[in-house]
Amino acid sequence: MSRIDAASARSLIAANPDVLVVDVRTSAEFESAHIEGAINLPLDQVDAHLQRIVTGAGGRMLLICQSGNRAERARTALGDAGLSDVVVLDGGMNSWIASGAPVNRGRARWSLERQVRLVAGSIVLTAAVASLWAPPAVFVAGFVGAGLTFAALTDTCAMGMMLAKLPYNRAGGVDVEAAIARLRQGSSRAGA
Structure with missing residues (x-):
């Protein structure tokens, strides 16, 4: 089982308080709303510190993002690196909030x-309007449309990855060392 719904995630957390809840959204998204006790480790940091996470984490890990896509990418990377007890909150924070689950805002x-x-x-709007005066501008709209189509087909988003690097999305920042230390604390509790 690699995905669980919000009700099952709540049951998992209630039954096992040592479950590692890891939120892979940007620090700004995490700041906006997150699950109590969640560890914020944005997807790009998961990729950058993959081996340290796999070595440090133990026990069950629940991955969360906004809709489930980034968490699924993190689950795949962690699984490929050898971490097997990882599940994704299906629908991400969107489904968690929709289910009425508690959220720290x-x-x-x-x-x-x-x-x-x-x-x-x-x-697209700017390119469409600009194409009234400069017809080749319509190709910009076509390029964005092609990019969105590619993003949907591959379940990746280059524009999202670029936006995640903006200062707005890194507000407050993430202390990667503290997040990995919390993963290790969770694994030592799970092994006790």
């Missing part, structure tokens, strides 16, 4: 998915 921030829709939509 902070300063409201836009999710990466919403930012991608804003940027892509703005580029």
Whole structure:
């Protein structure tokens, strides 16, 4: 079982308080709303510190992002590196919040998915309007459309990855060393 719904995730956390809840969203998204006790380790940091995470983590790990896509990518990478007891919250924070589960709320921030829709939509609209005066501008809209189609087919998003690197999405930052230390603490409790 690699994906679980929000009700099953709540049961898992209640039955096993040592489960490692790892949120792979950006620090800004995490700041906006997160599950109590979750460890924020953005997807790019999971990739950068993969072996340290696999070595340090023990016990069951529940991965969370906004919709489930980034968490699934993290699960695949962790699984390929040898960590097997990892599940993804199907539907991510969207489903967690929709189920009425408790959430720690902070300063409201836009999710990466919403930012991608804003940027892509703005580029397409600007290109469409600009094409009235400069017809080749329509190719910019076509390029963005092709990029969104590719993103859907491959379940990746280059625009989202670029937006994740903006200062807005790194607000507050993530202390990777502290996050990995918390993973190790969770693994030592799970082994006790």
